[in-house]
Amino acid sequence: MTMDQQTGLMSLNMSPFDLSPGPEGSGSGGGPSGTSQQYVPQGAAYQCGPEQQSFGYANLDPSYLFPTGAGGEAGAYLPATGAVCDQTDTKDVIEELCPVCGDKVSGYHYGLLTCESCKGFFKRTVQNKKVYTCVAERACHIDKTQRKRCPFCRFQKCLDVGMKLEAVRADRMRGGRNKFGPMYKRDRARKLQMMRQRQIAVQTLRGSIGDGSLVLGFGSPYASVPVKQEIQIPQVSSLTSSPESSPGPVLLAAQPQPQQPPPPPAHDKWEAHSPHSASPDAFAFDAPATNAATPSSTAEPTSTETLRVSPMIREFVQTIDDREWQNSLFGLLQSQTYNQCEVDLFELMCKVLDQNLFSQVDWARNTVFFKYLKVDDQMKLLQNSWSDMLVLDHLHQRMHNGLPDETTLHNGQKFDLICLGLLGVPALADHFNELQNKLAELKFDVPDYICVKFLLLLNPEVRGIVNVKCVRDGYQTVQAALLDYTLTCYPNIQDKFGKLVTVVPEIHALASRGEEHLYQRHCAGQAPTQTLLMEMLHAKRKPNGGEMVNRSAEHTSTLDRLCGFLPSDAIEPHSPI
DNA sequence: AGTCAAGGCCAG
DNA sequence: CTGGCCTTGACT
Secondary structure, three states: OOHHHHHOOOOOOOOOOOOOOEOOEOOOOOOOOOOOOOOOOOOOOOOOOHHHOOOOOOOOOHHHOOOOOOOOOEEEOOOOOOOOOOOOOHHHHHOOEOOOOOOEOOEEEOOEEEOHHHHHHHHHHHHOOOOOOOOOOOOOOOOOOOOOOOHHHHHHHHHHHOOOHHHOOOOOOOOOOOOOHHHHHHHHHHHHHHHHHHHHHHHHHHHOOOOOOOOOOOOOOOOOOOEEEOOOOOOOOOOOOOHHHOOOOOOHHHOOOOOOOOOOOOHHHHHHHOOOOOOOOOOOOOOOOOOOOOOOOOOOOOHHHHHOOOHHHHHHHHOOOHHHHHHHHHHHHHHHHOOOOOOOHHHHHHHHHHHHHHHHHHHHHOOOOHHHOOHHHHHHHHHHHHHHHHHHHHHHHHHHHOOOOEEEOOOOOEEEOHHHHOOOOHHHHHHHHHHHHHHHHOOOOHHHHHHHHHHHHOOOOOOOOOOHHHHHHHHHHHHHHHHHHHHHHOOOOOOHHHHHHHHHHHHHHHHHHHHHHHHHHHHOOOOOOOOHHHHHHHHHOOOOOOOOOOOOHHHOOHHHHHHHOOOOOOOOOOOOO
């Protein structure tokens, strides 16, 4: 039996964001099989109790904390020995701790390196369609000694760290290999490379002690938390396809390609995450009917003009990882609603926004101009622009990737995807649509998008920036590049650049209203606490007007840690907190 | 033939 | 129900 058959649980005509089970339910063999336990209706936020709260994010998916680059998906611990790893053999790679319980890893199981017991637990849960109940707040701490206490939270953590439902075989066939084989191989290779790079980074650091210019996270007390396993989701629709043959990240396809058909709907990226994909079409975004990135015959750049796109803009476009954005969105919606009767949609929206924020920080800190700034400056810029960029990202996903307004969750609930772009304010929908129409008229394309995003981020007017010159240089460089791009590639659109620039304050106005709304709901106790999202909301409202939170070791904010984190491939293991 | 990630078995 | 160990079988 193929993986398609194993996992063919979804309606064939299901939309890419339709996460609800197919006609047969969430399992392969019909409805739940006589489990005695029942789900406890949701109410509590995804928070941690005081006993396990070693730091602010103790019970959020720890892999959010230290994103290690685009494509990261599952979670795992790096070696937490505290010692610098001087060897880079495979043995070290495998000597990790289970991302679920911290026990010794026995190999790759269901998508990532886990211990034998969590492997067995995950298998039994999925095979037998167990439904667990948490008698506490559904935020139990899971470690080696306590993993048996709360199967609900243990399973939730399995999903959170990235264990894959689709790797459990519906037909129970033994032996053989599945589609993750090549992925595991790549992951091993990547880990080995990371080890080597970390070694180099450590050596570099040793040679630069006392050099205050290094912005590294070695002093962080958080480095022993799990770090995302760098497993790329195979871009395949069946067991028989090779992930290696999958298309690369969204790169040049996003650039104007007037003489070619628009990029095909990216089915794969949806199937990749869904245990329920049944057909290649099941997870395609709607083909962008009014794809602004597919220029019309009158206004688009010609192929000759495309060649004139500056290398910098090409590079900018390459920083976009829409697939990661979509995969993580889908993965979160999937994991948050698996085995759930009903979820709080506002809370879910906050979690998605929170995840988007982590991606955003990860994107920013790897980009030119920004990555050379000191952490404090980086934080100020992000705190100033995060909501604007969230709105812009959503416009981009809608316009260039056909993101629908709504999706059906696993549990049958409808989730308004559009609310992500509106930051939870339905009343802004008209404004949002007007903005989108305006951009569509301007043939707003992917290079435009990424340039505007840089302009939002690199705002030299932000108060308190130390290295204003660097920010301004970056801003002006992007501005010039965008002007050049619009003149070269869209000569028929009168003053496209100027009109794009006028959109920025509109985005800001929209985002500000959203922020205000989120803040009020947060104050009313309706939003999950201890999230990066809430940290961002609070930052602007601090009496010192966006000054950094106290950055002493005992009071380090999440954003601080994210910005101060090492380059993704040079992570220094630390002793536990 | 060896590898290794699936599923299965069964004592505790 | 758990988790350590065993069996299986596609892939190398």
